[in-house]
Amino acid sequence: MTEIVTAFAPASIGNLGVGFDMLGLALDGIGDRVSACRTDDAGVTIVEVRDLDGKLHLNLATDPEHNTASIAAQALWNDYGDDGGVELGVYKGVPLESGMGSSAASAVAAVVAVNELLGTPVSIERLLSYALVGERYASGGMHADNVAPCLLGGMIFCPRVLLPDTVRLPAPDGVSLVLMHPELKVDTAQARRKLAQSYSMEQWLSQQGYLGGFIAACAQNDIALIGKTLRDVIIEPQRIAVVPCFKAVKEAAEKSGALGVSLAGSGPSIFALCEDSVASDLAAAMEQACRGFDIECQSWVSSLHAPGAYVES
Numbered sequence: 490m491t492e493i494v495t496a497f498a499p500a501s502i503g504n505l506g507v508g509f510d511m512l513g514l515a516l517d518g519i520g521d522r523v524s525a526c527r528t529d530d531a532g533v534t535i536v537e538v539r540d541l542d543g544k545l546h547l548n549l550a551t552d553p554e555h556n557t558a559s560i561a562a563q564a565l566w567n568d569y570g571d572d573g574g575v576e577l578g579v580y581k582g583v584p585l586e587s588g589m590g591s592s593a594a595s596a597v598a599a600v601v602a603v604n605e606l607l608g609t610p611v612s613i614e615r616l617l618s619y620a621l622v623g624e625r626y627a628s629g630g631m632h633a634d635n636v637a638p639c640l641l642g643g644m645i646f647c648p649r650v651l652l653p654d655t656v657r658l659p660a661p662d663g664v665s666l667v668l669m670h671p672e673l674k675v676d677t678a679q680a681r682r683k684l685a686q687s688y689s690m691e692q693w694l695s696q697q698g699y700l701g702g703f704i705a706a707c708a709q710n711d712i713a714l715i716g717k718t719l720r721d722v723i724i725e726p727q728r729i730a731v732v733p734c735f736k737a738v739k740e741a742a743e744k745s746g747a748l749g750v751s752l753a754g755s756g757p758s759i760f761a762l763c764e765d766s767v768a769s770d771l772a773a774a775m776e777q778a779c780r781g782f783d784i785e786c787q788s789w790v791s792s793l794h795a796p797g798a799y800v801e802s
């Protein structure tokens with residue numbers, strides 16, 4: 490019988506506000522699946538791309554040169570595959586252009602599935618470099634803040650200067666994540682091209698202080714310090730114009746007890762960290778503020794310990 494391996498990879502939040510391109514968090518309960526089976530034809534192909542409801546995906550083609558799943562899997566196959574090939578099925582649970590790490594989830598699920606099919610020649614940590622090949626195609630950058638938490642789970646610090654090594658941050662106790670996805674789309678590669686290339690000493694000092702403080706807050710389990718340091722004074726102000734509900738949603742979240750609020754990746758999704766007890770009310774407040782702009786939305790509450798990618802069958 491033909492062996493089919495299916496892997497799941499979660500959605501993720503890049504930047505986590507305070508750590509542009511170097512801090513990310515995996516989400517519970519939402520992600521992509523990729524199945525892989527061997528074929529006689531050489532190389533990696535995609536047989537189908539479907540939404541979770543089973544319908545053929547309207548916006549993603551099966552052209553293996555234009556899908557992060559096949560691009561990442563091909564990089565792994567080049568190093569460890571044989572003369573045959575592998576056929577992928579891609580099942581999208583993460584909305585496209587949502588700021589929820591959709592391209593990373595497909596790339597990660599693909600390399601995890603193909604690695605299993607090959608008898609796991611590569612450790613989970615070393616799969617990062619292969620998944621990053623897919624992410625670079627999608628966003629035009631070599632940043633791991635979606636791919637690393639998606640692969641490894643939890644909260645990961647992954648500055649480019651340390652890659653392929655990454656650092657797992659201890660998640661503070663009693664803190665939840667709320668993610669609200671307004672039904673808008675932001676193209677990450679385009680959003681990245683628009684960012685300023687140089688910044689003032691003042692901005693650099695502030696952001697470095699917030700990032701250092703946030704990491705210390707996680708290490709010391711200091712919730713009040715998270716509230717003081719989960720800030721992005723550099724990237725967020727440049728990106729919020731394309732998310733008309735951002736300011737109102739942020740204000741609503743803050744009034745409902747958020748410790749900090751920012752864009753997820755390049756947006757349009759907006760996330761907040763908060764104490765567990767207020768998470769569901771906070772999600773409701775964020776949704777209400779978003780709908781005030783006639784923008785439909787959906788939200789998720791997640792722990793900060795969501796598992797990374799895994800083989801399902």
Ligand code: HSE
Pocket residue numbers: 503504509510511628632634635677681754755
């Ligand atoms: N760090 C990335 C960005 C995440 O904000 O552009 C999205 O790929």
